[in-house]
Amino acid sequence: MVVGSLLLFIGFPYIVLKSVLSVLFTFLTVYYIVDQFLLPKLREKPLSSYKGKVVIITGASGGIGEECAKQYARLGSKVVLVARRTEQLNRVKENILKNYSRVKDEDLLVVKADLTIQDDCKQMVQTVIDNYSKIDICVWNAGLGSLIEFSKLGDDIQIYRDNMEINYFSLVYCTHLVFPYLIQSKGSIVVISSLAGKFGTALRTSYSASKHAVQGFFNSLRHETKDIQITIVNPGFILTEFHDNLKTLDGNKVERNKGNFMTAERCAAEILEAERQRRRELIQSAKGKFGVIVQNIAPDLVDFLSHKFASSSVKK
Numbered sequence: 001m002v003v004g005s006l007l008l009f010i011g012f013p014y015i016v017l018k019s020v021l022s023v024l025f026t027f028l029t030v031y032y033i034v035d036q037f038l039l040p041k042l043r044e045k046p047l048s049s050y051k052g053k054v055v056i057i058t059g060a061s062g063g064i065g066e067e068c069a070k071q072y073a074r075l076g077s078k079v080v081l082v083a084r085r086t087e088q089l090n091r092v093k094e095n096i097l098k099n100y101s102r103v104k105d106e107d108l109l110v111v112k113a114d115l116t117i118q119d120d121c122k123q124m125v126q127t128v129i130d131n132y133s134k135i136d137i138c139v140w141n142a143g144l145g146s147l148i149e150f151s152k153l154g155d156d157i158q159i160y161r162d163n164m165e166i167n168y169f170s171l172v173y174c175t176h177l178v179f180p181y182l183i184q185s186k187g188s189i190v191v192i193s194s195l196a197g198k199f200g201t202a203l204r205t206s207y208s209a210s211k212h213a214v215q216g217f218f219n220s221l222r223h224e225t226k227d228i229q230i231t232i233v234n235p236g237f238i239l240t241e242f243h244d245n246l247k248t249l250d251g252n253k254v255e256r257n258k259g260n261f262m263t264a265e266r267c268a269a270e271i272l273e274a275e276r277q278r279r280r281e282l283i284q285s286a287k288g289k290f291g292v293i294v295q296n297i298a299p300d301l302v303d304f305l306s307h308k309f310a311s312s313s314v315k316k
């Protein structure tokens, strides 16, 4: 009798809990599948709609930006190539004209700008409007990385300021400048953040903070406007010059193990697809996707894995 009551006492809450968890798990699984696979397909814009669209790409003088420029130009968009190195921007433009016969000289606009300087940003946006009268898509891609051991930092935090200037403040200011044009065109902003904007990792206190800042800004901005689509992209390791230009305390280059790095071409193709499918976020690695799902349940496990993967990219 006593044993029976005890079993009932323990068993009933157990059955209720099991049922609640199984309903919750089924709901979340169905929601995830619909949100990640079904809705993006239903929302997908036709490729033909990119013809004549005005696309600004910052950091188009190489790497991910250069590949995005090629792929938007191939779709018939008018592409604005922005960076500081004009000779590299002209190289990108010439390459596109050589490889895609349907792209005309007037479809590509080279604009030299140091995006950490507000006057350059203003001039850049004005040049786009003077030439094309509208703005449809902004790919905020220009950025700078760093690898710093915090305990070895001296009294100078300039690298932290440099990371914030280009990776965060330049995006805030440029977004402010293009905002009315994007509202008018019901356009899109594609923000190239990083997995370092999702997770903390050793040596990235500066870089990671700047990329977290970007996520906070654009995730909040999304609440303020329904007229502009915001897609935040979080690449893993991509094979570009980025890794040769990383800021370090001694100014030396860090040797990387690049064997598993994704190509910039594939990275750009996924970025265009994410914008086209009106995704709010793109995580560009399976490990990253896993980390994002479990980080609130098992943060120490995610820290462990994130540390392991990030340090394996640096040659000892």
Ligand SMILES: NC(=O)c1ccc[n+]([C@@H]2O[C@H](COP(=O)([O-])OP(=O)(O)OC[C@H]3O[C@@H](n4cnc5c(N)ncnc54)[C@H](OP(=O)(O)O)[C@@H]3O)[C@@H](O)[C@H]2O)c1
Pocket (backbone or CB within 6 Å): 058, 059, 060, 061, 062, 063, 064, 065, 082, 083, 084, 085, 086, 088, 113, 114, 115, 116, 141, 142, 143, 144, 145, 166, 192, 193, 194, 195, 234, 235, 236, 237, 238, 239, 240, 241, 242, 243, 245
């Ligand atoms: N490669 C990776 O593994 C990786 C991973 C995650 C996220 N990301 C992010 O992806 C974005 C693109 O990086 P990437 O890999 O393509 O590197 P990249 O080849 O070094 O490209 C960086 C671009 O930013 C431009 N840039 C830097 N400072 C600038 C400034 N002050 N004003 C204007 N343009 C500036 C550079 O052009 P100029 O030097 O000609 O100005 C260059 O075109 C960055 O935001 C980076 O944080 C990269």
